[in-house]
Amino acid sequence: MATAKIIGCTCSILLVVGNIAPAQALCSEPERPACSEQSGAFDDQSDYEECLSQMRSYKSDVDDYLQCMKRESDAALQAYNEAVDQFNSRVNN
Secondary structure, three states, X not given: OHHHHHHHHHHHHHHHHHOHHHHHHHOOOOOOOHHHHOOOOOOOHHHHHHHHHHHHHHHHHHHHHHHXXXXXXXXXXXXXXXXXXXXXXXXXX
């Protein structure tokens, strides 16, 4: 039965990696502001301030996205750990 536990551990990598895609589906990655992709100097102070505002908003959106991804990965890991516990309890019976 020790072999079964090793197989369960090997599957852990597959299960965690397999749960990444669904997590991304629930968390919406923000789009970069168009102004960040332009080259050259800003046209004027107003153009600069508008882009700065968009960049600050983008940072906030990225922070929210990363928190969402963390929650989703934590939930996937918790579900995996519960599955392993149930699997191991079956092995020990």
